[in-house]
Amino acid sequence: MKTRITIVCENTASIQGGLGEHGFSAYLETERGKFLFDTGRGISLIPNLLTFGKDPLAIQKIILSHGHHDHTGGLPAILELLTGVEVWGHPDIFSLRYKITRKGNKEFNRFVGMKFHRAYLESLGARFLLEKGFRTITQDMYLTGEIPRLTSFEKGDPGLFAESEGRLIPDPIADDNSMVIDSPKGLVLLLGCAHAGLINILEYVLKQTRRDEVYAVIGGTHLDFSSLPQLDETIAALKKFNVKRIGVSHCTGLKPAGRLQAAFGEDFFYCNVGHVLEF
């Protein structure tokens, strides 16, 4: 059986009947079972699963890329359908986090963390498996855990903050995890927002898997919130991984996506609601 990844939450929808919302989620069908990576913002997950004929009741594990609201907002809806399920992620997914924006001399502070208390989610059947390190989810599927931030040009999003000891600090988003599938075609990297930096993530995945190429990269890259020099350096660095399929989503933004399309030509695709990747 081929592994199939269907995008079930994303900012835009390319398939009739699909709902778009700012967020990300992917449904994975594999020989080892069915898995949900992220849950979107909360509105589109269940309708899109049903529209695309994906059985929510078949989900065996939920994997969270990080604790932002647009990746965890659908948790209650899916938990209410299941009778208990493992939820994999990093211990920091419950951090209190904010996005600060300025308009003129006014500052706006918006909560962007997990909107649900851990006890509430556990009462709906979530069994949290929260760890910081690289680990095996099931055979040929891995979760990166914390990513070392090594590149000089991947600076993170300057608008994101977290509460620490009663004050706001730049959010390290240490919980940023990505999934890796070791397929017959090569490694497939599934990103939530890539807050740790796309190149940092790729370098770490190659190190952990002792490989030197990645077949496909799909998901959010957060390049929409990065500087132009970072985008240029990311595109230049990406070339060396010999990626055959690059399908960006969500926080990539349309302008950076256009630059990636120009750089990668036919290998590029926009990975929005309804898109299917088989390998």
Ligand SMILES: [Fe+2]
């Ligand atoms: Fe996001």
Ligand SMILES: [Fe+2]
């Ligand atoms: Fe995020």
